[in-house]
Structures are given as C-alpha cells and as structure tokens.
Amino acid sequence: MLLYIPIILYGIEIYANTKPSYLDKLNKHNNKLLRILQNKPIVTPLCELYKSYNTLSIPNLPKYQLLLFVHKFIHHPELLPEVFIHSNFFTFNEEIYSYNMRTKDDSTTWWMFLIFS
Numbered sequence: 001m002l003l004y005i006p007i008i009l010y011g012i013e014i015y016a017n018t019k020p021s022y023l024d025k026l027n028k029h030n031n032k033l034l035r036i037l038q039n040k041p042i043v044t045p046l047c048e049l050y051k052s053y054n055t056l057s058i059p060n061l062p063k064y065q066l067l068l069f070v071h072k073f074i075h076h077p078e079l080l081p082e083v084f085i086h087s088n089f090f091t092f093n094e095e096i097y098s099y100n101m102r103t104k105d106d107s108t109t110w111w112m113f114l115i116f117s
Helices: 005-009 020-038 046-052 061-075 109-116
Strands: none
Touching (some): 005 061
C-alpha cells in the first residue's frame, strides 16, 4: 500500500504545526500520488481517494496523532514514556474549576475545542 505514510507521520506533530500554506505543496503531492496509484481522473473527489486507502489527508494527520496521544495519556499511560506519566502535561477541568459545573468532570472539552477549532 502506501509505504511513505510512516515517513510522513515521523515528527508530524512538529512540522505540521505551521501555517497551512507551508504544507500546501506536500498536500498537493500527496493528492497527486494517490490519484496516480489509483489511476483515477483529476475530477475524482479527494475524500474518495483517501477513503479507498483508509488514510487521512496531510492536514488531518496531526490532529489524529494528537488524539491518539491524548487517548493513551488518559486511558493507557503505561504505553507512554515516563516523562509524560509523572508530569502535569494536561490540565483537566476538575483541576481548574473548584465550583460545580456541568463539564467539571469532562476532561475532553478543552482539547477537543483546541483540536477542531
């Protein structure tokens, strides 16, 4: 399948945290490569190209990687290096608000806003 995906994923949290215009060329080459591999015309919707290979576009890959990291941090901390386990890497809502709120126990609210805004 796509052997270059691990190369793109390596360090994506760092290099993709930039202006979208800097990633534009990489994104266009990725789209072009998907079209060539699948022998599809240029009018084929991109979502169809990515769906057939069960992958995400370049702008969505860092969001997905961040979601995986947060999931590991909350539900499987033993899979992470020690530096993340014993640090205050994330601040949960219950640590910020001392009064009762509807989202006091909801640790997902703030980072979901951060990722998808």
